[in-house]
Amino acid sequence: MFPPMLATPGPLPSGPEWVFELKWDGVRVVATFDPGLRLSARSGTNVTSRYPELSGLSLPPGTVLDGEVVVLADGRPSFELLAERMHRDRPPAALAARLPVTYLIFDLPYLAGENLCELPYEERRARLDELGLAGPHWAVPPAFDDGPATYTASAQLGLEGVVAKRRTSQYRPGLRSADWVKCKNESTMDVLVGGWRPGARRLGALLVGTEEEEGLVFRGRVGGGISAATEERLLGLLEPLARPTSPFAEALPPEDRRGARWVEPLIVVEVAYGQLTNAGRLRFPRLRKVLDHE
DNA sequence: TTCCGACAGTGGGGTCGCAAT
């Protein structure tokens, strides 16, 4: 088992010592050859049989590749499509054909038994490029020198963001290093609070929505980003607004509804999120601020 | 003494698989 190196979240670094890759929205996979191909998830789980289309990938024994398995749709990775098959060992042929995966390889910690981890990123990257890995289901995506342009392009293309890597950095297995910085595209939205749920804290999560023609449309639960002080403030605002029935236009699924305390939807909060899901819910939601209302 | 980084804990969307109802 070879735990992959992890990136630290942060703002886009600048300077000639950095190189920039697009951030691919999929699952992290390490490939080892000893001598047969073995694919490992970040946790170390053997996932080789989940991605049979990668079985043709062949390299010398003692080689370790690091990359991301994605499902491409219109040229962009779709995590939601990948989710439909990523838990399945030996997926049915029809499923694998409908949702083919691509392994995007971005690092080479070992080659034929030679430890390349101590080499600077740029040299490992050059060795990786020399392998000429390109096939129907794998590729080595490009790296760029212009950080701001790469970041802007990632947003325009609807990608997840960029990962900045220090040219001189070593590969540190299993470590969350400051030499790799992930800069994610994110959005914010103002939403109405239609209820809340207790949890381990007094206020576990907010049930939020947006006002549309059909009424208050549920956008998901927001439990992240709430400090102890904000929790108290929100409870003080919400408890006087209690009402017996849900203010949402549609009945919420049981797993969202469970334990809910409904309120008049009068409190507006700003939430940050990664993307909207196909179901119209917030992905990676967290509270940014409670908006003052006159 | 103060500050920072690592870690545990709490929250999210979503899928699958299995058990209970």
Place this chain on the structure above:
DNA sequence: ATTGCGACCCCACTATCGGAA
């Protein structure tokens, strides 16, 4: 057939604690 629950995947963020500065 529906619901509940945990295990995995992807996470963000807060609070805490010990060691570095």
